[in-house]
Amino acid sequence: MEAVTARTVGLGILGHGTVGAAFVRLVQQQADAIAARSGIRLEVAKVAVRDASRHADVLGAVAVGDVDGVVGDPSVHLVVELMGGIEPARRAILAALAAGKPVVTANKALIAAHGAELFAAADAAGTDLLFEAAVCGGIPLIRPLRESLRGEPIRRVLGIVNGTTNYILTKMTEDGAAYADALAEAQRLGFAEADPSADVDGHDAAAKIAIIASIAFGQSVTASDVHTEGISRVAPADIAMARRLGYEVKLLGVAEHDRGTHSVSVRVHPAMVPRTHPLASVRDSFNAVVVDGDAAGSLMFYGRGAGGGPTASSVLGDVIDAAINLVRGAHASIGALVAPKVRPMSELSCEYLIPLEVVDEPGVLHAVTGVFAHNAVSIRAAEQEGAGTGARLVFLTHDANEAAVQRCLAELAGLDVVAHVGGILRVIPE
Ligand SMILES: NC(=O)c1ccc[n+]([C@@H]2O[C@H](COP(=O)([O-])OP(=O)(O)OC[C@H]3O[C@@H](n4cnc5c(N)ncnc54)[C@H](OP(=O)(O)O)[C@@H]3O)[C@@H](O)[C@H]2O)c1
Secondary structure (H helix, E strand, C coil), X not given: CCCCCCCEXXXXXXXXXXXXXXXXXXXXXXXXXXXXXXXXXXXXXXXXXXXXXXXHHHHCCCEEECHHHHHHCCCCCEEEECCCCCCCHHHHHHHHHHCCCCEEECXXXXXXXXXXXXXXXXXXXXXXXXXXXXXXXXXXXXXXXXXXXXXXXXXXXXXXXXXXXXXXXXXXXXXXXXXXXXXXXXXXXXXXXXXXXXXXXXXXXXXXXXXXXXXXXXXXXXXXXXXXXXXXXXXXXXXXXXXXXXXXXXXXXXXXXXXXXXXEEEEEEEEEEECCCHHHHCCCCXXXXXXXXXXXXXXXXXXXXXXXXXXXXXXHHHHHHHHHHHHHCCCCCCCCCECCCECCHHHCEECEEEEEEECCCCCHHHHHHHHXXXXXXXXXXXXXXXXXXXXXXXXXXXXXXXXXXXXXXXXXXXXXXXEEECCCEEECCC
């Protein structure tokens, strides 16, 4: 690679989509101000896309190439990966690091699946791999976790880390909309993709909470370690019942650390959040993450978790840091991550909201509560709604063991008097 001269750092940008295009615009707008403040001039040296003809009018004089050509170009000192997906992003990042070029990426899927390998490659090469934008777009979270909270014993991280599902649940809560109608509106407004499964089934949130858990607890948690449930089984009637009990329903990423066993519990599921908790008031497509530490107490990070502008802003912050480090011959490090010790979901204990559609006839309540009783799941509150074939029974349990609740649900589904077992909601303690 050409030497970094006169503190000009050439950027090779892989991808020119929602984030890539916003990032190129931001660099071009901010280059003078960044140079005045940091003494480093950022220059977009080369951009990689699949189909150059679709970007010609926007990129103008900026050189365009394929991924390998951009990474290997001598005028590229620092690589910004904004393509998404696993390959060729992983291969390109490893090649850049091996060539001593720092990398900034927004790729949550890649970091959640291959973070440990990539962090080790960056350390071995003595260069930066920064990924603030991979978790919650424009909200600073990774840097506070890895720098400001480095000495903090973190017990728990709770996050609304997916804007699409928060928008859908807000519509279901405030307008009483059915799940399918709220999803259709989110798609019409551009908050949800045509194929919404990565968001509504919880996989996007799982990748983010895996990365958060890795940084917060120093264990290489991957998305496959995360117990993941989406929001498609949440009913407006259950949200209404949760609200009568003093809770809001949110899709949460939860990461907990048990100091005694050094084990972690990492999961994504719809949850009942006490109305007094700061996450309860996070509406629409906003994201927020609450970090609970022993010394610092509770900290909340709130803002736009996605979108070209917020995400590009976060990428640019990392790029400036990595460029300064490059010029100084320094680099940041995640430090060693140990193999994860993941607590099985079956060991979880919490309160549960369990909705049932039942036939409305004598003896139903007796049959249903009998199943709860012999599985040692005790009931804190119950409500009946409607009559006849559409009758619903909704139970709120006391603290119960997940394995016992799952046995209970399987038995309830087998009862003649139960027409349908709805989606459960787990209650988050204050
Ligand atoms: N969008 C957000 O709000 C957001 C928020 C946080 C993080 N992120 C992350 O940011 C990354 C980019 O997301 P995005 O929404 O900007 O994606 P996008 O709009 O789909 O853009 C992807 C870009 O990458 C290019 N690309 C894909 N595969 C390529 C390949 N094999 N070779 C060359 N170029 C390739 C595409 O080229 P063509 O245009 O030629 O097809 C396109 O320009 C992802 O990792 C995503 O998870 C996005």
